[in-house]
Amino acid sequence: MTKSFTKYRFRIRLISLLVISFWVVLCGKLFSVQILKAGENRKKLTAQAHREELIPAERGNIFDRNGDALTRNLAHYTISTNPSNVSDKLALANNLQKITGRPSEYYIKKLSSDKTFEYLERNLRYDIQKSGLKSKFNVEVEKHYRRTYPHGSIASQILGYTDTEDKGISGIEKDYNKFLAGTPGRVIKSRGWQGKYQSRSGLPYFPSVDGKNLKLTIDLNYQSILQEELKKRKRETNSLSAMGVIMNPQTGAILAIASIPDFDNNYFSKFRINDHHCRAITDQFEPGSTFKIVTAVAALSENKISLSEEFNCENGEFEYFNQTVKDHEPYGQLTLPQIIKHSSNIGIIKIAERLGSKTIHKYAKLFGFGSITNIGINGETSGSLKPYKNWSRISLGQIAMGHEVAVSTMQLATAFAAIANGGFLVRPYIVDQIVCPNNKILKESKKRFKRKIASQKIMTEVKEMLRQVVSDGTGVEANIPGWEIAGKTGTAQKYIDGKYSDDEFISNFVGFFPLNEPQILAAIILDGPDSPMHWGGQGAAVAFKRIINRIINMDDNIRPPMKIQDMLARDRSKQKLKTEDIFKNQLPIFLSTKAILKTIKVPDLKGKSLKKAIEIINQNGLKIKIEGSGKVVYQEPGAGTILRPEDICLVKLK
Numbered sequence: 001m002t003k004s005f006t007k008y009r010f011r012i013r014l015i016s017l018l019v020i021s022f023w024v025v026l027c028g029k030l031f032s033v034q035i036l037k038a039g040e041n042r043k044k045l046t047a048q049a050h051r052e053e054l055i056p057a058e059r060g061n062i063f064d065r066n067g068d069a070l071t072r073n074l075a076h077y078t079i080s081t082n083p084s085n086v087s088d089k090l091a092l093a094n095n096l097q098k099i100t101g102r103p104s105e106y107y108i109k110k111l112s113s114d115k116t117f118e119y120l121e122r123n124l125r126y127d128i129q130k131s132g133l134k135s136k137f138n139v140e141v142e143k144h145y146r147r148t149y150p151h152g153s154i155a156s157q158i159l160g161y162t163d164t165e166d167k168g169i170s171g172i173e174k175d176y177n178k179f180l181a182g183t184p185g186r187v188i189k190s191r192g193w194q195g196k197y198q199s200r201s202g203l204p205y206f207p208s209v210d211g212k213n214l215k216l217t218i219d220l221n222y223q224s225i226l227q228e229e230l231k232k233r234k235r236e237t238n239s240l241s242a243m244g245v246i247m248n249p250q251t252g253a254i255l256a257i258a259s260i261p262d263f264d265n266n267y268f269s270k271f272r273i274n275d276h277h278c279r280a281i282t283d284q285f286e287p288g289s290t291f292k293i294v295t296a297v298a299a300l301s302e303n304k305i306s307l308s309e310e311f312n313c314e315n316g317e318f319e320y321f322n323q324t325v326k327d328h329e330p331y332g333q334l335t336l337p338q339i340i341k342h343s344s345n346i347g348i349i350k351i352a353e354r355l356g357s358k359t360i361h362k363y364a365k366l367f368g369f370g371s372i373t374n375i376g377i378n379g380e381t382s383g384s385l386k387p388y389k390n391w392s393r394i395s396l397g398q399i400a401m402g403h404e405v406a407v408s409t410m411q412l413a414t415a416f417a418a419i420a421n422g423g424f425l426v427r428p429y430i431v432d433q434i435v436c437p438n439n440k441i442l443k444e445s446k447k448r449f450k451r452k453i454a455s456q457k458i459m460t461e462v463k464e465m466l467r468q469v470v471s472d473g474t475g476v477e478a479n480i481p482g483w484e485i486a487g488k489t490g491t492a493q494k495y496i497d498g499k500y501s502d503d504e505f506i507s508n509f510v511g512f513f514p515l516n517e518p519q520i521l522a523a524i525i526l527d528g529p530d531s532p533m534h535w536g537g538q539g540a541a542v543a544f545k546r547i548i549n550r551i552i553n554m555d556d557n558i559r560p561p562m563k564i565q566d567m568l569a570r571d572r573s574k575q576k577l578k579t580e581d582i583f584k585n586q587l588p589i590f591l592s593t594k595a596i597l598k599t600i601k602v603p604d605l606k607g608k609s610l611k612k613a614i615e616i617i618n619q620n621g622l623k624i625k626i627e628g629s630g631k632v633v634y635q636e637p638g639a640g641t642i643l644r645p646e647d648i649c650l651v652k653l654k
Helices: 003-036 038-049 089-100 104-111 171-175 220-237 265-270 288-301 336-342 345-355 357-366 395-400 409-420 456-472 540-554 562-586 593-597 610-619
Strands: 050-055 072-081 118-124 140-148 185-191 197-199 213-216 241-247 254-260 310-312 317-320 323-326 333-335 424-426 431-435 441-444 449-452 486-496 499-513 520-527 623-628 632-636 648-653
Touching (some): 089 104, 104 118, 220 241, 220 254, 220 520, 241 540, 288 345, 288 409, 333 336, 336 345, 357 395, 409 424, 409 456, 409 486, 486 540, 520 540, 610 623
Antiparallel strands (some): 185 197, 310 333, 431 441
């Protein structure tokens, strides 16, 4: 070993060690990259060479009970690019100018950006996919859907709305979003020439699944009428707000529901957030005398009174513990039907006293008060009904009159539906069907009885009382001749700052028709109307009548009660009998039998102008009574009815 090697031995060993270490590290790294992380690295390489794009699903639509669309999806397009990848910026700008009308300079500016991503257009309604831009230039075109509501404010509070991502954030849009939203699809594209991503055979493709459609129980025409008349009555009475529910009392199907003020869900951000809520479901109020049905049904069900028993109503003023209770008229002796008919506070308190707190509380619960109705929409209030053990000594009387208890419009409508249908508390519902894109019904609502409250006999007796309310009691303003309207008025002082106000009231009316087999029920609430419209019979009842009148004249499926048809049949029978008697006993030989036997078949006047209707009636030898102006929307008797000359035909025009 030479002296020189000895001198440099340490350095040689150090360098050798460093070289060996380098190769060990390098081999370890190669092993890690090629073996241990091979799968991960392949994914990264694939990601660079491939790109996953989402295929948007079309949101399911919402329809009314007749199949009329309450929502629509408008397609719109987004154009984006990396400006540095666009070789002919001027040509692209000129092409976009022809499509959108924007100046070419607008796009030249965007394409001159240093950004790696730039939106050229957003929310473009033109079907850009047919323009060929994507194939000619290095741009990306994406299709989206935007939710619109073709009827504006009609049913807006129930429908709700979606956000910019087309996700439901209010109303049915939110509560049923999982059904409406659908599932986006995916497509894998590979990077090809000039960095463009293209679809290629063999690459994964997962198609989108469109959302499911909803069919509601709402009737668009009913809904329009309800909102129009509520707005009108709110304005006339200077009310703070108005609420209404129209339902089928036999099934619980909600035909219309609204609160005023409302909003247009196409521009929801421009309206107060409080107006977005359907207060007929979310808000509660003290009902006043409409709550008297609880005591009436309880008294008859428990056999505590008879229909003929009289109660002393103290000539309109009564000291109830430390409280003076007044009636609006100085009544003396009244039976239960008369107490309901005249809405006597004193009379209903005396009946409630005989029943006791526990019984009144029991029947209030049976009617659904103090619990949500489970209509199928979130945000529903349960109202307020205290446990009877927490009642004060005056609570029984107060609750019997409809104070110290809070209800929603929906609860009130559902409670009266139990009277109308013969004693069953039904679950109201608003979503009738959930339907798949292939029209297969995924889910369907069925009539559901929660429980039986009382016998049909008792409910028939109560219905007769409610008929008297409308025929010649506190609810005469709701009466429509020939239709046997039944209902109850309610007037409640508002509870403000710990006491009942002397000048702020809730006016409400709940009614249904026809009496024997009710088809339609409506509950109308006015919050804070001016006097004298603060009375239930002067404020809410007027709106009820207008709404029902319009529905009767509009909907051909609503038929007059059988009683009217029977009367007509009886009249025809009497007419025939009279003619036969004439032939048997009185017919002079010189008279024309044709003249004696003459009858007239009422012509169909619907849709005719006033002039034409008068002309037709005169030609047939009948007399005419006219209401309104415009074209005939209703006639009585109906077309085909047999009348005698000079009989009167009533026509209503609009």
